[in-house]
Amino acid sequence: MITNNLRKLSIGFLVAILIAISAFPTANSLPTGITDENTTNAVIANGCNCHNTNTEATASVIVNLTLPENFTSGETYTLTLNISGGPNDLIDGDNRGGFFVMASDGELSPIANDTHVQRPFGLTHLTHTAEGNDYREWNFEWTAPDKQDISVEFVAYGNSVNGADGSQNDYWNKQATTLYGVDAVVEVEAHEDLSGPQKLIYAFAIITVTLGVVVIGNQMVTKDQAFEDVLKGYWKAIYPWLTTTDHKYVGIMYICTGFGWFFVGGILGLLIRWQLMEPRIDGDFLTYEEYNSTFTMHGTTMIFMAAMPIIFGFANYLIPLQIGARDLAFPRLNALSYWLLPTGGIVIYMGYFTGGAGDVGWTGYTPYSSGDSATTPGTDFWVAGQIMLGASSTLTAINFLVTILRMRAPGVTMMKLPLFAWSILITVFLLLLSIPVFTVAIILLMADRTFGTLYFNVDAGADPILWQHLFWYFGHPEVYIVILPAFGVLSEIITTFSRRPIFGYTSMVYAMATIGIISFIVYGHHMFTSGADPLFRFIVMLTTMLVAVPTGIKIFNWLATMTGGSIVLKTPMIFALGTIITFTIGGITGIVLASIPMDIALHDGYFVVAHFHYVLVGGTLFSFIGGVYYWFPKMTGKMMDEKLGLLHFATTFIFFNAAFYPMHNVGLAGMPRRYATYDASLTELNEFISIGAMLFGIVQLIFVYNVLYSYKNGEEAGNDPWNGWSLEWTTSSPPPHNSFTKIPTLKVAEEEGQ
Amino acid sequence: MSLIEDLIFFDNPSLWNDFGGTSSGLGGIVWQMFIWSVIVGLLVIIWLAYILVYYRHNDGDPDPKDVLKLGVFPKERGNTMIELAWTIAPLLLVTWLTIISLAPLNYLWDVPDENETDLTIEVIASQWQWEFVMPSNYIMPAEFTKCGSFDSNGTQLQNEHVTYNCLEIPHNSIVRFNINSLDVLHAFYIVEIGIKQDVVPNLQTLAWLDTSTVTPGEYNIYCAEMCGKSHSVMLAKLYITEVA
Numbered sequence: 001m002i003t004n005n006l007r008k009l010s011i012g013f014l015v016a017i018l019i020a021i022s023a024f025p026t027a028n029s030l031p032t033g034i035t036d037e038n039t040t041n042a043v044i045a046n047g048c049n050c051h052n053t054n055t056e057a058t059a060s061v062i063v064n065l066t067l068p069e070n071f072t073s074g075e076t077y078t079l080t081l082n083i084s085g086g087p088n089d090l091i092d093g094d095n096r097g098g099f100f101v102m103a104s105d106g107e108l109s110p111i112a113n114d115t116h117v118q119r120p121f122g123l124t125h126l127t128h129t130a131e132g133n134d135y136r137e138w139n140f141e142w143t144a145p146d147k148q149d150i151s152v153e154f155v156a157y158g159n160s161v162n163g164a165d166g167s168q169n170d171y172w173n174k175q176a177t178t179l180y181g182v183d184a185v186v187e188v189e190a191h192e193d194l195s196g197p198q199k200l201i202y203a204f205a206i207i208t209v210t211l212g213v214v215v216i217g218n219q220m221v222t223k224d225q226a227f228e229d230v231l232k233g234y235w236k237a238i239y240p241w242l243t244t245t246d247h248k249y250v251g252i253m254y255i256c257t258g259f260g261w262f263f264v265g266g267i268l269g270l271l272i273r274w275q276l277m278e279p280r281i282d283g284d285f286l287t288y289e290e291y292n293s294t295f296t297m298h299g300t301t302m303i304f305m306a307a308m309p310i311i312f313g314f315a316n317y318l319i320p321l322q323i324g325a326r327d328l329a330f331p332r333l334n335a336l337s338y339w340l341l342p343t344g345g346i347v348i349y350m351g352y353f354t355g356g357a358g359d360v361g362w363t364g365y366t367p368y369s370s371g372d373s374a375t376t377p378g379t380d381f382w383v384a385g386q387i388m389l390g391a392s393s394t395l396t397a398i399n400f401l402v403t404i405l406r407m408r409a410p411g412v413t414m415m416k417l418p419l420f421a422w423s424i425l426i427t428v429f430l431l432l433l434s435i436p437v438f439t440v441a442i443i444l445l446m447a448d449r450t451f452g453t454l455y456f457n458v459d460a461g462a463d464p465i466l467w468q469h470l471f472w473y474f475g476h477p478e479v480y481i482v483i484l485p486a487f488g489v490l491s492e493i494i495t496t497f498s499r500r501p502i503f504g505y506t507s508m509v510y511a512m513a514t515i516g517i518i519s520f521i522v523y524g525h526h527m528f529t530s531g532a533d534p535l536f537r538f539i540v541m542l543t544t545m546l547v548a549v550p551t552g553i554k555i556f557n558w559l560a561t562m563t564g565g566s567i568v569l570k571t572p573m574i575f576a577l578g579t580i581i582t583f584t585i586g587g588i589t590g591i592v593l594a595s596i597p598m599d600i601a602l603h604d605g606y607f608v609v610a611h612f613h614y615v616l617v618g619g620t621l622f623s624f625i626g627g628v629y630y631w632f633p634k635m636t637g638k639m640m641d642e643k644l645g646l647l648h649f650a651t652t653f654i655f656f657n658a659a660f661y662p663m664h665n666v667g668l669a670g671m672p673r674r675y676a677t678y679d680a681s682l683t684e685l686n687e688f689i690s691i692g693a694m695l696f697g698i699v700q701l702i703f704v705y706n707v708l709y710s711y712k713n714g715e716e717a718g719n720d721p722w723n724g725w726s727l728e729w730t731t732s733s734p735p736p737h738n739s740f741t742k743i744p745t746l747k748v749a750e751e752e753g754q
Numbered sequence: 755m756s757l758i759e760d761l762i763f764f765d766n767p768s769l770w771n772d773f774g775g776t777s778s779g780l781g782g783i784v785w786q787m788f789i790w791s792v793i794v795g796l797l798v799i800i801w802l803a804y805i806l807v808y809y810r811h812n813d814g815d816p817d818p819k820d821v822l823k824l825g826v827f828p829k830e831r832g833n834t835m836i837e838l839a840w841t842i843a844p845l846l847l848v849t850w851l852t853i854i855s856l857a858p859l860n861y862l863w864d865v866p867d868e869n870e871t872d873l874t875i876e877v878i879a880s881q882w883q884w885e886f887v888m889p890s891n892y893i894m895p896a897e898f899t900k901c902g903s904f905d906s907n908g909t910q911l912q913n914e915h916v917t918y919n920c921l922e923i924p925h926n927s928i929v930r931f932n933i934n935s936l937d938v939l940h941a942f943y944i945v946e947i948g949i950k951q952d953v954v955p956n957l958q959t960l961a962w963l964d965t966s967t968v969t970p971g972e973y974n975i976y977c978a979e980m981c982g983k984s985h986s987v988m989l990a991k992l993y994i995t996e997v998a
Contacts, residue, residue, distance in 0.1 A: 282987075289983045361980045367955060368938040373881060373982045416827045458955040464939070465954060499811065500818050501828035507837050529941060530952045531959040534863055541855070545848040552844040553837070559801050560836070566811040566818050577802060584798045588791045595851060597783055597858035601948035604941060604978040670945035672978045675986035679974070725822040749820075749829040 020451070034100050034120070034127045044102075058171035061086035063158035065101065065175055070182045073148040078111070082137035083158035086171050097136040098159035100127050105145040105152045114140070133161075148181035201353070245331035247316050248735060250338050252635065254313030255628075257342055258306050262621075265301035268294050270697050273659075273690040279677045291676035292359035293378065297349070299362030300382065303478070304389045305345045307616065310624050311485045312337075312396055315424045317635060319400060321728035322421045324409025324746065326738045329402040337395040344388030351378030358382030361674065363475065366456035366467040370448040383446045390439030397432040400424060409727065411746030415509070418726040419495075419502065422509050423488025426516045430477040430484075433520070438474035441467065465530050469523075476523035477516075483615060484512055486583075486623040487554055490576050493623075493630050494558050496724045497573035498565030501749075504557045511550035511557075518547055528599045537596065544594040551587055555580065570722070571645030575626030578653045582618025586611055589664065604674075607667025613660045622652075625703065632707070633721045637733040638714030644706040651699035658692030783854050790847060862949075865930060865960045872927035879953040880936035882984040884975060886921045898922045900993040919990040921975070924997045926966045933959045941978035944992060952979055970994045 034040055062085040068077050081099055088096075101108065102125040109126075110117040116132030117140045119125070126140055145152070159172045219230045241249060271294050275286050282288050316334065320327055328334050351357030358379040360369035368374055404417070404425045417425070445467075447453040454460040456467055495502045502508060524532065524540030558580060567573070589611040593599050602608060632640050662685050669685075671678050678686065720729040728735075730744050820829050868874045876887040888894075892915060901920035923929050933942050933953050940953035942961060947968055951961040977988035 282984075288986060292980070292983065292985070359982075365939055365980065368981060371938060373938070411827075461956070464956050495828075496822065498809075499822060500820050501822065501831045504832040504837050505830055507832065529950050531954045531957055538859075541859075542852060545852050546845075548848050549841060549844045553841055555798060556840040557837075559798070559805065561831075562805045562809060563801075565805075565809050566815055567805065567809050568811045569806075577806070580802060581799060584795060588794055591848065591851065592787050592791065595783065595787065595855040597855055597862055598787060600862060600950050603950055604943075670974070670976075672943065672976055672986075674980045675976075677986050720824050723822060723824070725824060725826055725828055727825060730825045744825060747826045749823070749826050752823070752826055 034125070040123060040125060057173045058086055058160075059173065061158060061160045061171050061173035063099075063156055063173045063175040065154055065156045065177060067154065067177060067179050070180050070184070071106075071144040071148065071152070072182055073144055073146050076141050076143045078139055079142050080137065080139050081156055081158070083160055083173075084136065086160045086173070088160045088162040088171060095133055095161050097161055098128050098133055099138060099157060100125055101140075101154065101156040102126075103142060103152055103154050105150065107143045109141050109143070111139060111141055136160075144181070149183035151178050151180045151184050153178055245327075245335045246737075247320050247327050247331065247334065248635075248739065250334055251313045251315075251317030254309045254316055254338055254341070256313075257338075257345075258309030258311075258313055261301050261309070261345060262306035265298055265306050266697050266700070268298040268301065270694055272298060273693040275676060276678070276686050277690045278683055278687070279680050281677070286676065288676045289356060289359060289375065292361075292674070293351070293357040293375065295674055296358050296361050296382070297352075300348060300358075300386075301345075302616070303362060303482070304386070305341065305348075307482045307620055308393065309341055311427070311482060311620075314420075314489070314624065314627055314631070315400060315427075315485065318631065318728055319403060319421055319424055320407075320739055321634075321731060321735060322418045322726050323404060323407060323412050324727045324740065324744050325403060325407040326740060326743075328399050329407060330399050333395050333399055337392045337399065340388045340392035340395075344385040344392065346385075347388060348382050348385030350385075351375065351381040354378055354381070363471055364442075364445065364467075365471075366445065366448075367458045367462075367464060369467075370445055370456040376449075380446070380449055383442055383449065386442045387439060387446065390435050390442065393431055393435045394439065397428040397435070400428040401432060404428075409743050409745060411748070412727070415506070416746060416748070418488075419491035419505070419508055419512075420485070420488035423484045423486075423491075423512055426512050427481050427484045430481050430516050430519060434474040434477040434481075437470060438478075441470035441474075465527070465532055468527055468530055468532075472523035472526045473520075476526065477519045479612075479615070480515055480519040482620045484515065486579070486620045487512060489623045489627040489630075490558060490579060492724070492726070493572045493576040493626055494561055496630075496722050497568045497570060497576070498562045499568065499723065500561065500565045502557065503560035504553075507553055508557055511553045514550040515547065518543060518550070522547060525594060525599070528596050529603050541594060541596050545591065547594075548587070548591050555584060555587075570629075571640065571642055571649060572626045572630035572722075574646065574649050575622055575629065578649060579619060579622040579626065582614055582622060582653075582656065586614030586618055589614065602667060604672055605667040606663045606671045606673055609673050610660050610663035610667060613663070617656060617660070622656075625652075628703075628707070630722065631728075632710065633714075633717030634728060634733050634735075636711055636714070637717050638710050639717050639721060640710040640714060641706050644702060644709070648699065648702040648706060651702065652696065655692050655696035655699060659689055659696045660692075662689050662692075783858055786854050787851065790851065794847075865962045866928055868930060870928070871930040871962070873923060874930045874932060875921070875923070877931045877933045877942055877953070878936060879933070879940040879942065879977070879988075881938065881982055882977070882988040884919050884921075884942075884977075884988070884990040886917050886990075888915045890915070895924060895995075895997040897995055897997050898993075900991070900995070920993075921990065922993040922995055923963075923965060925970045925994050926996075927964075929963050929965060931961045931963075933961060938981050939979045940981050940988070943976045943978040945974040945976055947973060950978055965994050968994060970996050 061083060063083050064081070066080040066082075071077065081101060083097055083099070108119065108124070110119060116129055116135055117126055117138050118129045118132075120127065128135075128138060132138060154175075154177045156175045156177075157172060158175070159170060161170045216227070216230050219225060219233075220227060223230075225233070241253065244250060244253075271286065272291070275291055275294075286294060316328070319325075349357065354377050356375040356378045358364075358381065359375045360379055360382065364382070369379060404421060408417075444453070444455040448456050454462060456462050458464050491502055491508060522540050522544045524536055525544045528537055528541075589607065593602060593608065593611060629640050629645055632638070666682055666685050666689070669682060671682055717733045719731065719733055721733075722729075727744050727746060731740050820831070822828055873892070874889055878885040878887065900922045901917040931942065931951075933951055935953040935955040937955060939955070941950055942953055943950045944963070947963065949961050949963060951959050953959065971994060973992040973994065975990035975992050977985055981988065
């Protein structure tokens, strides 16, 4: 009964959404047009020389008349004409455009009450009105002739006017198109070129189908199975993954999805670097719009779809094991959180198939993101996907909070939690307090973009930097959300491989908690140049400086843990040590940026880019790759290959620094971030960075190979290959179905008589 | 310049060298930041190197006395004095870095009133151009030749009160910028001088420049806040010219 009602309810929701989408008004958008016969004849004879300066057409002005595929007699069609490109590539505004359109047959007419388009008395063409002169896109109607076995010639002239200084610097172009009736005999012409995304889809489809045929056919031949049986076999293998609520399976899916998106985001990063190989003009490699989409997707993917899933994958797998629980508190909720992630990711990427993904930056600053000049509907997809990812994170946060607070095994008191569990506890606390704010902000943005509300509409009097407050209230805790678990991983690895307890466990916990608290009162440091209240900016400078203190404590405690220890240098430890170096550099540049006078010069420049890549790649990603090497034996029962691991670290560390260290210099030289081109004097350094980045990308394949190779051929790991102390090492590798055959009890060294 | 030199040396935006004469040289914020960064970075790296040299585990080493045991929460290690020391030391360091930030901050944010300036320019940013509007009583000095087009007699065609993507201002004067946006966010960024201020629609922001602190010449103005398709070509030139 309940399911029936739910089904009706969800169909109702879908219908409501479809109606809302179809009712969403599509925007249409342009001195008095060409209204006398003499000028008309002149235009037909000589082109659009009404603005006397340019007698020749300008090729770069794009005049685009949208026509139906064919026409049926007597039918009325709505046509759209717009102009873009050219030297005056402006958006709509005072005196920015004009047009003139004629059809060889049928009847052109303005849409009723249209104040932008007119048909001058006694003439057959359409032109703009005084009001229509402010636009660059016009809609009008065309009624087809009685016969439908003929073709009709359309000729459109577009005038790209620059608004300001009279008729100087105005440019025009012409488009002539033939429209055929449904019964017209059309000479077969060469097939129209496929668009980029279409090619991509077809290529993927062809590859997938070919692979499928080869693999299934191979199975059928070698094992002599019927087609159905082969498919059943695959279904049996996939089914448990699709339906699982087991934290270990969900954890592995999270980690794999995270690294999968990391690969996609990495490719986008390399596209950015290829674009910046040399100062390029628009469209040389990527158009400027495509470039904007690329860095938007790169940032969004890396933060929300790569870093966070990798973190929560490890948390999923390890938290129940570390606290001695059989699963998370809400396993089904956990599966829902997971499945929202690939779904949200795909929705965000759908933008690529609709003519350009979101181009608003991962920060999505309004009023650009709420206005018309952002890509549509790419940005809408970006917004929709973000809502899903926000929901996913909120659910995850609740789940882990309850699990860690309520489900600890005997002996595991709060101050006896492994530091990774502590870091996740603080992380989900931050997440629960911050991400709903972002989700609400993005819902407001969706309402602005889709339903015409005015939350961020500056012309209607909205606060222009409201979004920045909402975003960074979430955005700053977010960067600690991705770095605190890395601290947890580092603490675990360093303790184990120094073969002795962490130095200052209590102060480590307090340091992380302090970072968590401070993270909410420092977000204004992203807004030092924004025009927010100077007192606000001054206070956040003070609090931001304070972050250095607990972070410093952590680094010094790790170093003190190792001092006097007995260090075993295996791959996880080497990655941890590399992380300490790169993270320290990222931390230091963070303090440089915290000082407002320095930030004013460096803000939104490559120095900032260098800083956050040192922290996020050199901090989060390096430590979690170390985490993969460290916990892989627990997850699969196989050890990873040490030689390949060492090679992977050496190449990664070198190329990472080669790619990102020079960004500091480029930033000091004044190159702003998010620039698709740059001053020619910086070419040499940018080339160096690009080559470093590409090598950095390529050597990650060693890691992929190592994982696959070790999964098949690795040595057997045993329960506790690294001699760790925490509870995850007490169960078998991989853990049994319910994680622990018997719930363990954590003992305490002092009581064990050591 | 070779790549290696590029990596080692960098040009400070000129404002950094001398924030209005208040914090220049080695005591100034740029050098202090640089010196302390190097000290902290070296401290960590040298400590790490020392550890790796002296505390590697070799085959046959006995287990340390507090070695980790599976399923046993390890003994608490720590030393309150040492931990306090490395809490207070970074606190002192960041306090010092904050203090030396104050004078330049005060200099940057203390925008002179319009009646105290030699020239107040309305900067109007829109997608994707910079418009500079001079005050109504402004008389362009005869030395100014950079902005605007000229007819065959050398007379400036463009209205001297309004220039696009080009701005010429006198040396040795205090210039104030009232910055406005017509559409979305932009950022007014004078690259070589290190002035940056977001351009916010519906909110006038301010910046100022004492041109006596910089050498006359050509400077770049960039847009530093993502504003759409042609963001990376929303550039302008700033000329600082000596006038008699």
